[in-house]
Amino acid sequence: MSQAEQIKFPTGVCFIPSLGIIKSDNATQELNQSERCILNYLLAHSHRPSTKQALIKAGWPEREVTEASLFQVIRSLRIKLQESKKGEIIETVPRLGYQICHFEVLALGELPHDKKTNKSSRTKRISYSFLAVICVFVIIIVLFKYESSPTLNLQDFHSRQISLDTNEILVVGKDDDVLDDLTSKMNALYQSYNALHSPRILENHRLYIYKNEDIYSIAWCELDDDSTCIKGTDLSYSMRLKDWPTFENYILSNEGELKDTAKIQTDFARQPAAKVFLNYIDDSKIQSKVIHYFISNEPNNAFKYSSISYIANKNSKLHHVLSIKAANYQAIPTDDIPNVMAYIKITPEMFHWAYQPNKTNSLNQSSLALENEKHEQVIYDGRQVAFNHLLYHHNHLSLIFCEKSGLYWVHATNEQDVLFKTAID
Structure with missing residues (x-):
């Protein structure tokens, strides 16, 4: 591309290839x-989709x-091109790659070379500089208040799909060593379970297992003939790393399931939208x-x-x-993160403790439930925008991944609920 060209996109954002910058108002x-390199490649090959392999080589x-x-x-x-909806500029071509189709090539405006600057233009520059300082100041205040990071948690993690006979398993962790550890643990647990129970009970399940520096988190459901989770078969457990043997013994003993119908002590009469x-x-x-x-619907999904x-x-x-919270959330579709x-972008508004833990009770101090709640309090009190991830969704049931607390199922009260449907259609 010419050194004197700029690329204008439908969002009004301009890319100046010679400077490697993106400008907006x-x-x-x-x-x-x-x-x-990748943006230049997409623009140079706008007449056809660019494969992922070609873009990796270019980048x-x-x-x-x-x-x-x-x-x-x-x-x-x-994000930098300010897409208001996915594919507005960079289109995803299923099973192939990406393409940019809509843009126009414009000449760069001539830069002033006259060293003689009149009072009017000097005043304008001073005004613009003052406005720029004010803008930076406002941005710093906003960032300090919200500490919002556009980084998505799962981009720093790896995932791997494995199969154990008729069971599908997704393992998630920060690197290949963690994935190897999780794969080994699932294989060992599966073999031990089959050795103890006959005929085999653990068949046609979808399982998810995650490990971070503090916990293991595991979730599963039984699948029907359409590979859809059967209602009522979903479960999830979280434990500290040292408690994995306890979890193994619990599963191998086949004692039953922890989930039951909770007896809630509350005066609220309204039926929740999800549990x-x-x-x-x-x-x-x-x-x-x-x-x-x-939950209440707002514009723009x-x-x-x-x-x-x-x-x-x-x-x-x-x-x-235990606590009462309020927030906004938006489900944003992606095929840029494997699996x-x-x-789910969550913008906190309010956190309130209703439970007063007994500080002298050492058992409460070791509780994962309270530890996770305290972590959420820090996020909510600091107005930190957080990101969770949708791993499974069908009608009434969704599986969410959270970097800190792990995996959990969301049950919609209405079986045809659309909590996340707009994000995947």
């Missing part, structure tokens, strides 16, 4: 080397990288948590929600209120 952003000519690196660059470019059931295996007295979501969390100890099925259907 209110911002100028410099692209990194990979972003610059990292002397390095070997995975498709995850390409997904990250495409996602970053979508979450969480099970914990730890040394505390708190073994389960239930969350009720009250966004939602407002308030939620009430309840906990129960091992000696009682009666659940007591993820959409990411």
